[in-house]
Amino acid sequence: MIKTERLTIRIASDDEMRGLISEETDPELKKAYGEMLGLSRANPDSRQWFAAWLIRLPDGTRVGDLCFKGLSPDGGVEIGYGILPEYQGKGYATETVSAAARWASNQPGVQFIEAETDPENGASQAVLKKAGFVPTGKIGGEGPRFRWRGD
Numbered sequence: 001m002i003k004t005e006r007l008t009i010r011i012a013s014d015d016e017m018r019g020l021i022s023e024e025t026d027p028e029l030k031k032a033y034g035e036m037l038g039l040s041r042a043n044p045d046s047r048q049w050f051a052a053w054l055i056r057l058p059d060g061t062r063v064g065d066l067c068f069k070g071l072s073p074d075g076g077v078e079i080g081y082g083i084l085p086e087y088q089g090k091g092y093a094t095e096t097v098s099a100a101a102r103w104a105s106n107q108p109g110v111q112f113i114e115a116e117t118d119p120e121n122g123a124s125q126a127v128l129k130k131a132g133f134v135p136t137g138k139i140g141g142e143g144p145r146f147r148w149r150g151d
Helices: 014-023 027-042 044-049 092-105 122-130
Strands: 008-011 052-056 062-071 076-083 112-116 133-139 144-148
Touching (some): 027 062, 044 062, 092 112, 122 133
Antiparallel strands (some): 052 062
């Protein structure tokens, strides 16, 4: 579990991940949640790198989720995140990404943390920069890549 000033971020259970899948209307996100569930079940000893992490307010209200996209052989983890529309613009994404990157950087085997965002998503790029990520100059499958340098 990761705690910040305003948020609690914790790994979702299988049932909670099934709930995310059933509630999701976006086919791409639904597929991604399904893949996360399958990978987290297949890798129970390293579930933290595959499962969805729920982002909640102190009263339990879910404001979004994040994930790590596995731990690569060279020690890299990629972070992905999303904040529900009604909670955007309140700093929750920056708070979440900063805390998750700090947490990941202290885990065994992690050498670097990266993220990738749509080239048109200026808000997500701003979140990454505020959270201590810098552009790498590389383009991935989703767009420009960023690497965490600390916040």
